[in-house]
Amino acid sequence: MSTKLSHSYRNALDITKQKYPAFFRDFSLVLAIILFTSAFSSIVPLLLRESANLLSNSSAERSLLYIVVSAYALAWTVSNAMEWLKSIATSYVMVRCDASFYRSLFECFLKLTPENHKTLTKGEILSDFDRSMTSFGQINQTLFWTLAPLAFELILVFIILWKSTSLAFSFAFLVSITLLFLIAIWVSQRTEDVHLDCFDAVNELTEFLSEKIDATNEILINASQPRESRKIKSVIHNYTKAIFKANSRMALLLSLQVIAIGMTLLAFTLTSANLTLNNQFAVGDFVMVVSYVVQLTAPLAVIASSLVGLKRDHLALEAGLKYFKLTAPSPSGTTQRKKSSILFKIDKYQTEHIKPLSTNIQLGKTYAICGPSGSGKTTLINSMIGLNRTYTGSIALFGADLKTLSSDAVIDQISVVQQTPFIFSGTVRENLLYGTDRVVDDSELIEVIDALDLHLSDDVSINSLDIAVGGENRLLSGGSNSELALPERYYVRNV
DSSP: OHHHHHHHHHHHHHHHHHHOTTHHHHHHHHHHHHHHHHHHHHHHHHHHHHHHHHHHOTTSOHHHHHHHHHHHHHHHHHHHHHHHHHHHHHHHHHHHHHHHHHHHHHHHHHTOOHHHHHTOOHHHHHHHHHHHHHHHHHHHHHIIIIIHHHHHHHHHHHHHHHHHSOHHHHHHHHHHHHHHHHHHHHHHHTOHHHHHHHHHHHHHHHHHHHHHHHTHHHHHHTTOHHHHHHHHHHHHHHHHHHHHHHHHHHHHHHHHHHHHHHHHHHHHHHHHHHHHHTTSSOHHHHHHHHHHHHHHHHHHHHHHHHHHHHHHHHHHHHHHHHHHHHOOOOOOBOOOOOSOSEEEEEEEEEOSSSOOEEEEEETTOOOOOOOOTTSSHHHHHHHHTTSOOOOEEEEEETTEEGGGBOHHHHHTTOOOOOSSOOOOSEEHHHHHTTTOOOOOOHHHHHHHHHHTTOOOOSOTTSOGGGOEESGGGOOSOHHHHHHTTOOGGGOSSOO
């Protein structure tokens, strides 16, 4: 797992740094705060020991006792207050890691080809995005802000016990805590399959819901609500079964960890008590040892669950990184309009559904591609606009082979009105200007609306261009949206 995790972490780190250049600076500052907090926390039991020893010594000066007790109380207060500071600092970095990774993941998704999209479902994509967004930050939290400070604090405690008690006792304490940590690792290694089962169950449920949301009209028209209710019953059953199995297994494994921690606490408490009764330990030594055992073993129960979470976060991170692996380097070629009447030259073009085709598409002429459903009409169009490259033969745009051109280079030369245009959430103005950086006066946009005879509002005080459309506020029908892009003289891009 360590090799796979290291490889995944390096990839995610490179991705995150592109959007979060201050990551190393902020990460180092947070780590310094956490290590200082851990060092400060290790002093608290030592001050408690001195307080107990002074209380058991009848000849001790009261002023010194009050000073030491006050120092213990102050150290405890500062130590716990710094835990909240640590929480704020880690949150600051984690949310920026999440945002950077999510932004990069979204940009990567936009670069996927239609062939890539066919291998993915909507539910899988949504689940992968949701899970992987926080995975990199959570891995940092577990490895560097939970495990590393604990190891650092353990070394400090070992040195303090060595100086306060004996090397043998401090070494036995170190070995015991290390064994508890190894048990936590063993627990985490037994949870990979249940995490994968949970991922599959969540993907199935998300896919089911996203599909039904897209098909609400069809469900109503066909009076299929009872049928869909029956179908979700089995999906929910699989989901609850997987989640319950995962939670039950992790609870049983973590309970073994708690038992091991309890046995360690019992062993060191009894040993310290026996040494105190035999006058080999002072009362303060007993209090200090028990405090250290509680202080270091209690987080181990959390660390066991953190390591289980680390396994889950690694799998979630892999789910996000697969999109970057799908993204192949895109062609970088460009093309320029030549003095020729031929727009497209199609030579021996062939796919699974289309027999070898050779023809020319000339400028200034109108063409219609006819054929039965499934005959490859859409595939041909997608090939001509650079969205599909899985064909044999060649298609040239102004003499340049489309397979050597970037998508931007193709779209810069042609404009496309899809069969079912999409209305984005936003204003009418934003939809009219979608895909262009050209400055367009509102009067030109109003002219488009008037030419299409679109009546968006009866309130003359409202600017039609500012009306919200798309999403939950969809005001235009599919037909109206299609007409919005038809008149050639109003194309935003040059034809």
